[in-house]
Amino acid sequence: MTGIGARLRTLAKETVGPGGESLWVISLDGLQKVAEEMKLSRREAEIVALQERVLPMRYLRNFGTIGWDGQLALLQSTVGIVGAGGLGGWIIEGLARMGVGRLIIIDGDVFEENNLNRQALCVEHGLGQPKVLLAQQRVAEVNAAVEVVAHQLRVDEAQMVQLLQGAQVVVDALDALPTRLALQRAARKLSVPMVHGAIAGYVGQVMTIFPDDPGLLELYGGSRVPERGIEVQWGNPAATPMMIAAWEIQEVVKLLTGRGKPLRRRLLFMDSELGHVDVLEV
Amino acid sequence: MNAMRVRVKLYATLGKHVAGMAPGIPFEVELPDGATVADLVKRLNLPQEEVKVAFVNGRARPMDWRLQADDEVGIFPPVGGG
Numbered sequence: 001m002t003g004i005g006a007r008l009r010t011l012a013k014e015t016v017g018p019g020g021e022s023l024w025v026i027s028l029d030g031l032q033k034v035a036e037e038m039k040l041s042r043r044e045a046e047i048v049a050l051q052e053r054v055l056p057m058r059y060l061r062n063f064g065t066i067g068w069d070g071q072l073a074l075l076q077s078t079v080g081i082v083g084a085g086g087l088g089g090w091i092i093e094g095l096a097r098m099g100v101g102r103l104i105i106i107d108g109d110v111f112e113e114n115n116l117n118r119q120a121l122c123v124e125h126g127l128g129q130p131k132v133l134l135a136q137q138r139v140a141e142v143n144a145a146v147e148v149v150a151h152q153l154r155v156d157e158a159q160m161v162q163l164l165q166g167a168q169v170v171v172d173a174l175d176a177l178p179t180r181l182a183l184q185r186a187a188r189k190l191s192v193p194m195v196h197g198a199i200a201g202y203v204g205q206v207m208t209i210f211p212d213d214p215g216l217l218e219l220y221g222g223s224r225v226p227e228r229g230i231e232v233q234w235g236n237p238a239a240t241p242m243m244i245a246a247w248e249i250q251e252v253v254k255l256l257t258g259r260g261k262p263l264r265r266r267l268l269f270m271d272s273e274l275g276h277v278d279v280l281e282v
Numbered sequence: 283m284n285a286m287r288v289r290v291k292l293y294a295t296l297g298k299h300v301a302g303m304a305p306g307i308p309f310e311v312e313l314p315d316g317a318t319v320a321d322l323v324k325r326l327n328l329p330q331e332e333v334k335v336a337f338v339n340g341r342a343r344p345m346d347w348r349l350q351a352d353d354e355v356g357i358f359p360p361v362g363g364g
Contacts, residue, residue: 088364174364176362177360177362180362198363198364199364200294200359200363201294203294218342219334219335225360226334228362228363230332230361230362231362267342271293274306276306278356281341281342282341
């Protein structure tokens, strides 16, 4: 054991892991002390602790599914999220809670009253404020280890390529089809997978698109793509963004930890009104 | 010209365009041999702007894809909200 490992264990406590084995866990206070003593950021302190096999207690309920290596991979990863509205708000919250180390968040909008029914980051006192600003504040409250790079900007394809540099995965939390096609092209240029999600009324869809996959460009690119879909008629009730955001978060976690089978070349289409789920090949 | 039958399922908003059909329940349509997905869309009087994607036997296919007897065709509107 290194000196750091010994110091960590004086601040940690020994408990019993999910498999009945001995497991050292460290509290937020303990991590804060380690960070101050070693002049590390909270994220760096958590990474050191995991490398020394001391688990930040905040990730204890992640541990049974992603383990040491999965948690380390998440903390050492960067994810780009384009859109901080209905889907983006929940996705940002979920990725911060899982412990993804860096989030690049892009959105040009400010919060409006008609966002209050469904957007996790939209609160009454935040109306008129930039979505990315409230995203940054929420992440700091939920998990101070997560570093946020926020851009309050409506982006085109070239700007996406530029601003999403360094991300291992990009997430589609957009609200217009042409911008989604631009994001797929940007992800191709960056050679990273893109997690697609879209919602309307009680239905939604999810797909993970690798750089070589046909993806949305095949689905919608053949004809003139409309700006909006059927959400114009059906609106966006509260539960649907949660349902689709949850799947998008899970796709990101699978991609970053290498565990599980992404929805690659498979479009998951969920109709929560009829209780129908289809998995379609793309 | 000979006819063939295909099974069709309309998703989301598209279900309301075919009278007497319960939403999400597949139904049979008779088409001439060699008919394409676009021909089927036309036969059902679905609005062009609401039809963007068709899956034939669970696989994404373009509008000019030729259908075969007993194919199962799912037709989807564009979903674009976030």
